Amino acid sequence: MRALTFSEYGSANVLEVTDVPEPHAGPGRIRVAVRASGLTPADCHLRSGRFRDLAPLRLPHTLGMDAAGVVDEVGAEVTGVRPGDEVFGIVDVAELGGANAEFAVLAVWAPKPDALSWEQAGGAAGNVETATRALDRLKVGTGTTLLIEGAAGGVGTVAVQLAAARGATVIGTAGAHNHAFVAGLGAAPTTYGPGLAERVTALAPDGVDAVLDCAGSGSLPDLVDLAGSPDRVVTIADMNAAKHGVHRTRSAGPGADPQAVEGLAVAADLARQGRFTVPVAAAFTIENAAAAHRLSETGHAKGKIVLTI
Ligand SMILES: NC(=O)c1ccc[n+]([C@@H]2O[C@H](COP(=O)([O-])OP(=O)(O)OC[C@H]3O[C@@H](n4cnc5c(N)ncnc54)[C@H](OP(=O)(O)O)[C@@H]3O)[C@@H](O)[C@H]2O)c1
Known part of the structure; x- marks a missing residue:
């Protein structure tokens, strides 16, 4: 073949x-x-x-x-x-x-x-499983205010929709040219980089409950400050996570988390309802x-x- x-x-x-x-x-x-x-x-x-x-x-x-x-x-x-x-x-x-x-x-x-x-x-499938695993770890559900760093990429676009479908309020970072795109998926968009804390606080005056880092761009110290504690942050991409006390979730290799396989059927059901793409x-x-x-x-x-x- x-x-x-x-x-x-x-x-x-x-x-x-x-x-x-x-x-x-x-x-x-x-x-x-x-x-x-x-x-x-x-x-x-x-x-x-x-x-x-x-x-x-x-x-x-x-x-x-x-x-x-x-x-x-x-x-x-x-x-x-x-x-x-x-x-x-x-x-x-x-x-x-x-x-x-x-x-x-x-x-x-x-x-x-x-x-x-x-x-x-x-x-x-891979991105749905990854996003589900991370959202489960963060216990994202109704009433959670979640910040997703890197919301316009493969995992981020899926995570925004799955979190919104759980009843979370989602803020997603992306380049300015992707803000309308991210908003269309169900997140309040903002720009990543310097000044992030001020921008996020303006969007969520009561603070954020959880942060999912899909970018691995080195912003974990700022993301931990925003969440208030490293255990309210999960990264899928930052290899220096442990230095910041943050869990890097992965599905293979040493320290892997169990695969969130049920996420595939959940996403498929949401797609049938027109709530996931x-x-x-x-x-x-x-x-x-x-x-x-x-x-x-x-x-x-x-x-x-x-x-x-
Ligand atoms: N641990 C796991 O289980 C697992 C599973 C899948 C993927 N991953 C890893 O997760 C990462 C993301 O994967 P992906 O497939 O979503 O990647 P991707 O599709 O390439 O998306 C990357 C996104 O990151 C955004 N971005 C770029 N620079 C940024 C910055 N400085 N701050 C915030 N966002 C920024 C980009 O948005 P703009 O274009 O708007 O800048 C882009 O949409 C990769 O490192 C991948 O290897 C891990």
Whole structure:
């Protein structure tokens, strides 16, 4: 099958579409014929070698953590899903890839709602799981005032909507050109960077109850001040979190939190009700994946970058 791979670490130029053996669904897994899959910044870090000590890979490596497609193999012990069903889901996170390909084996999944296109569903699962895990950790619910740092990106756009659907009041930081976009997702927008505390206090005079950092831009000291305590802050992206007493949530590796798999069905239900969508920044074929990686590496994609087969 065709797959997006790399056989040496390096720039986006090392990416190549190659012919690799098809994977098959073992116990507890399903295989899908992929219609679209996601590109996350971690894929770029795996490819560049930035994660080579943290997460050594056997090269060549097939990229991609999540996908949507049509089920064509159902492993032993799997119930509730049949060949032909349309689903979206996440590969086994320990394998660190495999979704940017013609066929992918999923470890967690939910039925794809008609309200999400293939591209939207293909880029949904990883970010939905991540946002749900972080919002659960922060106990975000009705009445919570939540600040999301980096609200216009892949995870941020999803987190804003899921938090608003829980009944939270959401403030989201983004570049000024993305403020209308963030407001449309359900957050009061403001700009990140110097003066953040004053701007947030103007929007939330009684203060914020919780902060989700989706940017990892080094603002944790300010975010902790705003929340009043490091345990009211969760980051998905700041590798220096521990220095500030802040929890960095991740779903793989040492110190991982359990995956919030139920989030996929919750997001699918919200999509059916017209209360959740996946803003797609851009879609590229896997043959054009180098351009997709370069866009991700700008750090300013507006929503999710998706790859089609
Ligand atoms: N721990 C986990 O489980 C997990 C899971 C998924 C992702 N991640 C990590 O989380 C991070 C975000 O992922 P993503 O997919 O959402 O990335 P993304 O789609 O590239 O989004 C990045 C967003 O960050 C915003 N941004 C850039 N500079 C900023 C700054 N100084 N302050 C605040 N926001 C800023 C940008 O908004 P503007 O364009 O408006 O500037 C952009 O929309 C990445 O580091 C990724 O590796 C972690």
